[in-house]
Amino acid sequence: MRGNEALATGMASLLLFFSSMPICQAQLGLGEPKVSCFDSYLHDLHVAKKPTSVTVAKANTANALPTLFGEVVVIDDPLTEGPKLTSKVIGQAQGLYAFTSQTELSLFESHNLVFTDGKFKGSTLIVMGRNLVPLKVRELSIIGGTRAFRLAHGYGVKQTYSNDTTTLNAIEHYNVTVIHY
Structure with a gap:
């Protein structure tokens, strides 16, 4: 009782x-809620001169499974206007992802989109959700934000733009729709 x-x-x-x-x-x-939509590209560079994603924990069995179950990666990935790493940087995706499935390539992601340039400079969005990597289109939740994105909610859609399976470097097209005040 x-x-x-x-x-x-x-x-x-x-x-x-x-x-x-x-x-x-x-x-x-x-005031009244606003809706903002924007596109960017997230560069997740695991093997590079200056990596933007680093494995910080790994279960003893992670390499035995093709899903990397038990691996945790911390990120500080650049967000750019275009797909090339030389494109204008508008911010960073800072946070982590963990491989969370024993049977499929699935990530739990939690990161902040930190805007360092442009219309939303100084603002952040909090992104969280499941990223089932083999899917062509994946959707993550926007669960909050700061400054221009106070009381934000919405979603981010990720699509793999390019992926190098030998280096684990990936570029993802990130389309975000957010309601904020």
């Missing part, structure tokens, strides 16, 4: 929190 009371109290608290969000938005003077 005690568990049900705790669950009811927790649910009531969440309901109160989410029902008060429109009031808080009005009090903060955030």
Whole structure:
């Protein structure tokens, strides 16, 4: 019985929190929500003169499985306007991904898109979700942000632009749609 009371109290608290969000938005003077869409390219360079992704943990069995289950990688990948690494850099994708499936090439990703140039300079977006790598199109959730992206929510669609399986270097086309205040 005690568990049900705790669950009811927790649910009531969440309901109160989410029902008060429109009031808080009005009090903060955030105005009406905006929708922003943008394209960029994420360069995940595992083997390079200056790597942008580094393995920081690896289970003893990770190399025995084709899915690399148990490997954790930290990233500081450049976001560029175009697919070439020499394209204008507009930010960084900073965070991590972990290989989380024993049967398929699947990642759990959690990273910040940190904008260092352009319209959203100084703002961040928080991205999280499952990335089933073999799929042509993968979708991740936008779960928050800062500055221009306060109270952000939305999604990012990733498509592999190029992938070198010998070096594990990849370029992904990143299309983001976000609602923010």
